[in-house]
Amino acid sequence: MLDVRRLQVLRAVVTSGSVTAAAAHLGYTPSAISQQVAALEKQAGVALLERVGRGVRPTAAGRLLTEHAAAIGRQLAAAEAALADLREGRTGRLAVRYFATAGSTLVAPALARIRADFPGLRVDLRMTDPDDPLPEVARGHADLAIVVRPRDKRHDGVRLVHLLDDAYRVVLPTGHRLAAKRAIDLAELAGERWVGSESPGPCLDTVLEACAAAGFSPDFAVESGDYATAQGFVAAGLGVSMIPLMGLAGRHPGTxxxxxxxxxxxxxxxxxxxxxxxxxxAVEGLLAALRAATM
Structure with missing residues (x-):
């Protein structure tokens, strides 16, 4: 197999017209250039240069390899430029996973910003509800995911960058006995029927742990798959529900x-x-854009 570096040395000799000029251009000694050409001739099995006065000129084989060396040089330059674009985030692919309520409030404005900064970047964006996207990040199937986790939780190979704390609110029917209060102690909801708004996982765990701290376990009379449906059940008088602020962008008039x-x-x-x-x-840019979206 022909050595690419030696091909570029041959190209320098042919284009400059002499071993001495090529040595000066490449920063080598003339003897080092001659050794490289000799080694290439041994690989090729044919003479590549012939002497003409004080200079050299390529043989037919030398011209052929010089042309290919020029093509290889252009390809290497293109590869280096493409690699630089990828390394700097100007091109490439970024796989992002998110849960539904983070879509419009966090992900959408963050992506609008990062696409302005990295216009050649392709974003593979997928919603994961009700599945937990963190394992996809841990396995390398995603670069970044929006997740709910305790503040001090750690995972091997994955960094959790805190974005915001999303407080839960209680959603009551308009005629409920506690509706006139501005703030409600969680223990006051112990005897209520509850409308579940969360699937099993970190979000539901947050509610259950708070209720346990208040001394009770919620009595779920109805299970709901999303926050909008949960509000409809509450408005119908089927129970009370706990919904995070990010899930209350659209509020039911009956609650x-x-x-x-x-x-x-x-x-x-x-x-x-x-x-x-x-x-x-690109990842650091997206993190900065997500932080900006929380402000």
Whole structure:
């Protein structure tokens, strides 16, 4: 197999017209250039240069290899430029996973910003509800995911970057006995029928842990697959529900929303990023855009 570096040395000799000029151009000694050409001739099995006065000129084989060396040089330059674009985040692919309520509030404005900064970047964007996207990040199937996790939770190979704390509110029917209060102690909801708004996982765990701290376990009379449906069930008088602020963008007219205290359930929203992806310009740019979207 022909050596690419030696091909470029031959090209320098042919284009400059002499071994001495090629040596000066490449920063080698003339003897080093001659050795490289001799080694290439041995690989090729044919003479590549012939002497003409004080200079040299290529043989037919030398001209052929010089033309190919020029093509290889252009390809290498194109490869280096493409690699630089990829390394700097100007091109490439970024796989992002998110849950539904983070879509419009966090992901959409963040992606609008990063696409302005990295116009050649392709974003593979997928919603994962009700599945937990963190394993996709851990396995390398995604570069970044929006997840709910406790503030101090750690995962091998994955960095959790805190974005915001999303407090839960209690959603009551308009005629409920507690609807006139501005803030409700969580223990006051112990005897209520509940409308479930969360699938099993970190979000539901946040509510259950808060209720346990208040001394009770919720009595779920109805299960709902999303926040809008849960509000409809509440408005129909089927129970009360706990919904995070990010899930209350559209409020049902038949309900009232009140703050909860003692304790206030709060889910911590993070960006989960592979340790190996940290430092990449596109990933760091997306993290900065997500932080900006929380302000």
């Amino acid at each position: 009232v929303v009140r703050r909860v205290r003692n304790p206030e359930p709060v889910r911590a929203v993070h960006a989960a990023v592979r340790d190996a992806s940290l430092g990449q310009p």
